[in-house]
Amino acid sequence: MKVIYLCQHFPPETGAPQIRVYEVSKELIRRGHQAEVLTAFPHHPKGVIPDEYKGMFYKFENWDGIPVHRSWIYPSPKGSFWKRLASYFSFTFSAFYSIFKARPTDVIICNSPPLFLGITGYLGAKIKRAKFVFNVADIWPESAVELGILKNKNFIRMAEWLEMFLYRKSWKIATATEGIRQYMIDKGKKPEDVFLLPNGVNTETFRPMPKDSGLLQEIGAEGKKVFMYAGTFGYAQGLDSVLEAAALLKETEPDAHFLFVGDGQEREKLHKMKEDLKLDNVTFYGSVPVSEMPRLFSAADYSIVSLRNIELFKGARPSKIFPAISSGVPVLYCGDGESAAILEEYNCGKIAPPENPEGIAAAIRELMKADETEYAKMSENGRKLAVEQYSWSSIVDDILENIKGAEKK
Numbered sequence: 001m002k003v004i005y006l007c008q009h010f011p012p013e014t015g016a017p018q019i020r021v022y023e024v025s026k027e028l029i030r031r032g033h034q035a036e037v038l039t040a041f042p043h044h045p046k047g048v049i050p051d052e053y054k055g056m057f058y059k060f061e062n063w064d065g066i067p068v069h070r071s072w073i074y075p076s077p078k079g080s081f082w083k084r085l086a087s088y089f090s091f092t093f094s095a096f097y098s099i100f101k102a103r104p105t106d107v108i109i110c111n112s113p114p115l116f117l118g119i120t121g122y123l124g125a126k127i128k129r130a131k132f133v134f135n136v137a138d139i140w141p142e143s144a145v146e147l148g149i150l151k152n153k154n155f156i157r158m159a160e161w162l163e164m165f166l167y168r169k170s171w172k173i174a175t176a177t178e179g180i181r182q183y184m185i186d187k188g189k190k191p192e193d194v195f196l197l198p199n200g201v202n203t204e205t206f207r208p209m210p211k212d213s214g215l216l217q218e219i220g221a222e223g224k225k226v227f228m229y230a231g232t233f234g235y236a237q238g239l240d241s242v243l244e245a246a247a248l249l250k251e252t253e254p255d256a257h258f259l260f261v262g263d264g265q266e267r268e269k270l271h272k273m274k275e276d277l278k279l280d281n282v283t284f285y286g287s288v289p290v291s292e293m294p295r296l297f298s299a300a301d302y303s304i305v306s307l308r309n310i311e312l313f314k315g316a317r318p319s320k321i322f323p324a325i326s327s328g329v330p331v332l333y334c335g336d337g338e339s340a341a342i343l344e345e346y347n348c349g350k351i352a353p354p355e356n357p358e359g360i361a362a363a364i365r366e367l368m369k370a371d372e373t374e375y376a377k378m379s380e381n382g383r384k385l386a387v388e389q390y391s392w393s394s395i396v397d398d399i400l401e402n403i404k405g406a407e408k409k
Contacts, residue, residue: 001400001407002034004102004130006121007111008073008091010039011063014290015232016199016319017111017137023202023392024399025066031396036067036105038098040091043075045232045264058097069098088114099124106406109133109174115140115159118166125171131406134170135197136180142312172402179315179338195402199319200390201326208328208383209298216299219283221257225368227332228300230293231320233264238308240266240273242334244357245364247277253368256281258304261296263287297327301375302350302367306334309354314338322390325349325382330375332367334360348382 005025009018021037028035041053053059057072074090076083092114099120108130110121118134125132140163164187167173173189174197175181184194216222233239239260246258258281260270274282288296297303303324307313314337321339324331331349333340334356343349352363370378388394 001028001107001403002103002105003028003403004036004038004105004108004124004128005111006038006095006108006117006124008040008088008114008117009044009111010037010042010068013042013044015044019290019319020197020199021111022064022066023200024396026064027392027396029065033400034103034105036069036102037063038069038071038095038102040073040094041070043073047075049073049075057094058101060101069101071095071098088116092116092120095120096124099127102128104128105130107131107133107403109135111135111137112166113138113140115163115166118162122166122169131171131403132169133172133174133403134166135174135176136184137176139180139183139312171406174399174402177315177317177338183315195398197395197399198317198390199322200392200395201322201386203326203387203391206294206297206323206326206386208379209294212295212298215295219257219259219285219299221259221283221299224255224257225301226257226259226299227302227304227364228259228261228296228329229304229306230261230296231318233260233262233266233270235266236308236310236313237264237266237306238334238355239270239306241355241357241360242304242306243270243273243277243279243282245360246279246282248357248361249364250279250281253365254281256364256368258282259285259296259300261285261288261293293323294327297324297329300324300327300329302332303329304332304334305339307354309336309356313354317342322386326386326390328379328383330367330378330382332360332363342385346381346385348378348385 005021007021011018011022025035025037041049043049059070061068071094074087076087105128108121108125110118112118122132167187173184173194176198181194181196185191249256305318305320317339321331325348331343333343333349334352335354340351350363350367353359
């Protein structure tokens, strides 16, 4: 099978889409298939293109055995909506150059968001005489409207027209969650033409490890239960509620310690909250490369995954869940819907109501009382679920099964 992956984000950037494209491409190549990645120059999250790519329009490189075509993008990390839009469109058009440079292919898998990259994916598939698979991780523009990011009614109508056009024109649609899959079927796509391509985890990299006593000493959490949040500090994560829960627990649960690993637009607000609430049970650790995350999970007793109380998020499957359970770390999920149901079904975590400091604090109190046998069961269940359903090997098995009809005769 010959596969092109078209995506705006790829390592050395970090994040769920970057990891998914990298791991799927590596696994395809390991199995003897052809895989190429068409992406932008690194620019996320700071909006700065590294010196080694500055002044270039296009560059081909071999990234850890993966052929990668990079093309120019106008970077815009925190600008206005229109600046971000300009960034999306800059790569949407520059990526056509990579389409022509890439080898013949059977399939083009195109990541969305950004939705507009689907234009390149659809036309690129026509140019390459290949099948077009639209990989939808987020329903856009609906999600942007619900979060209040997108308000221009004319632009919303245009984006909705493009959305439906791309859904109709795709050979198949891959979705990150069952909720998005059902959305596509409700919009008229045949069930057999929509398949699940969830976030996954490298189960060899993320595995149960002994406690890192040096790290526990560094963060001042020796002998304590560590509740770790690792990821983007964004509005959608609702981390202010987690800090408020930490404030409710600082006197009654002195052995609970909260570790926040990452960075993002809410960083300054969260740091100020820590100071205002005098939270000596909270440590901010900053961003770390993915290679450091297994060590951090070794220090965590529970992994916090938090979302705001928005209807849209009931269909989410945050990628943060999978490295945690693969590491044998049960998840405290501050959310509702699909992910909550999975964690409850497989008994590998605890559910707390989103944006509810009292409810989050109550769930943490219960976890603090869990005995060793109960904890070990949650840990084992999570590891088993990760290996059997969310390892990259099992995910690539599903991809190949669903695109097997694309090979040219």
